Amino acid sequence: MDQIKVFSPATVANVSCGYDAMGFALETLGDDMIFTKTDSKGVIISKIEGADLPYDSDKNVAGAVAQLMLKDSKANFGLDIQIFKNFKPGSGLGSSAASASGAAFAVNQLLDKRYPDLELTKFAMQGEVVACGSAIADNVAAAIYGGFILVRSNEPLDIVNIPTPTNLIATIIHPQIEIKTEDARKVVPTQIDLKTAISQWSNVGGLISGLYSNNFDLIGRSLVDLVAEPNRKKLIPFFDEVKHAALKSGALGAGISGSGPSIFALSEGLETAKQVEYAIASVYKKSDIDFSTYVSQISKTGTRIQ
Ligand SMILES: Nc1ncnc2c1ncn2[C@@H]1O[C@H](COP(=O)(O)OP(=O)(O)OP(=O)(O)O)[C@@H](O)[C@H]1O
Ligand SMILES: N[C@@H](CCO)C(=O)O
Numbered sequence: 001m002d003q004i005k006v007f008s009p010a011t012v013a014n015v016s017c018g019y020d021a022m023g024f025a026l027e028t029l030g031d032d033m034i035f036t037k038t039d040s041k042g043v044i045i046s047k048i049e050g051a052d053l054p055y056d057s058d059k060n061v062a063g064a065v066a067q068l069m070l071k072d073s074k075a076n077f078g079l080d081i082q083i084f085k086n087f088k089p090g091s092g093l094g095s096s097a098a099s100a101s102g103a104a105f106a107v108n109q110l111l112d113k114r115y116p117d118l119e120l121t122k123f124a125m126q127g128e129v130v131a132c133g134s135a136i137a138d139n140v141a142a143a144i145y146g147g148f149i150l151v152r153s154n155e156p157l158d159i160v161n162i163p164t165p166t167n168l169i170a171t172i173i174h175p176q177i178e179i180k181t182e183d184a185r186k187v188v189p190t191q192i193d194l195k196t197a198i199s200q201w202s203n204v205g206g207l208i209s210g211l212y213s214n215n216f217d218l219i220g221r222s223l224v225d226l227v228a229e230p231n232r233k234k235l236i237p238f239f240d241e242v243k244h245a246a247l248k249s250g251a252l253g254a255g256i257s258g259s260g261p262s263i264f265a266l267s268e269g270l271e272t273a274k275q276v277e278y279a280i281a282s283v284y285k286k287s288d289i290d291f292s293t294y295v296s297q298i299s300k301t302g303t304r305i306q
Contacts, residue, residue, distance in 0.1 A: 100127025146302025223253025
């Protein structure tokens with residue numbers, strides 16, 4: 001195979017109670033990327049559409065991940081990468097993770113599937129270091145594994161796929177302001193008290209149990225974040241109003257997607273998810289902030305060949 005076209009999904013990290021530990025992939029939103037083998041070694045980024053991003057292969061996460069993998073595998077070829085961004089960097093929807101995971105997946109295909117998903121996740125995490133300075137696994141693991149994932153351990157890396165009810169639907173609103181993950185991480189406390197920690201890990205247990213058992217009430221009760229959301233929500237205009245509108249219109253729960261500014265809600269069934277979309281869009285319609293909304297199933301497959 002000399003060329004491959006891949007789709008790499010947008011992802012919702014944290015999912016309220018699981019800061020840096022949980023995430024899921026969206027079915028309908030993501031980036032397209034084309035990878036072509038070249039005779040000369042090295043990685044060139046020849047096209048980027050949809051966002052203003054570095055062409056320098058050391059600074060673009062896709063280029064950085066591809067270089068690492070070509071070096072590690074002692075590949076006898078180079079790469080030309082084209083990136084078509086369908087959602088903006090700094091959105092909280094894992095833009096850098098989509099590029100990093102897309103690169104890890106595509107290069108692996110061109111190497112005849114040498115690496116398992118866990119190793120691909122480790123390579124893609126190095127892309128997150130380029131994007132925000134931290135080797136965060138939640139977005140990239142969700143993109144590579146698909147579905148809903150738990151990062152059970154960072155060292156050694158241990159990713160667990162959590163089954164999800166098929167009629168669990170995500171509604172997303174993305175106000176068009178940019179929040180860099182690096183900045184949003186600075187407002188999250190590095191220490192929390194035991195009472196807060198107990199509530200947080202109880203909710204993680206409740207959410208995972210609810211996903212396994214199709215218990216929508218339990219999923220809703222568990223979508224609570226006492227660690228990142230109270231500190232980050234001030235960065236997101238109308239966050240409380242959007243969350244209130246989502247819950248009032250039938251969502252099971254709502255919270256910040258990744259490091260924001262996107263806000264996600266989870267609902268039982270497409271019809272409710274669309275009502276939630278209408279309700280939360282109404283909040284931003286009253287302001288002068290541009291926004292996009294998405295309604296999507298949780299992607300079972302994640303990053304895939306187009
Ligand atoms: N291929 C790429 N795609 C997206 N961002 C990239 C890419 N290459 C480099 N970057 C840089 O990564 C930063 C964006 O990453 P950041 O983690 O802040 O946003 P995000 O991935 O949308 O957010 P989140 O992880 O919260 O969902 C920007 O500084 C951007 O220039
Ligand atoms: N877990 C990360 C996701 C953003 O990449 C955060 O919330 O900072």
